Amino acid sequence: MIPAIQNGMIFFEADLDPDLIQRAGPRVIEGLHGLSMLYDQWREKVR
DSSP states (O other), rough: OOOHHHOOOOOOOSOOOHHHSSSSTTHHHHHHHHHHHHOOOOOOOOO
């Protein structure tokens, strides 16, 4: 099995609305905040 799947390191569209990071505009900040939260989750799992 792929290690990322085994370790729960796969994130899906349901985890972050792609429109928040793919479309230029004020919502990009909201998207970056969402990415930051996903990275924080990943960091906690890696420790």
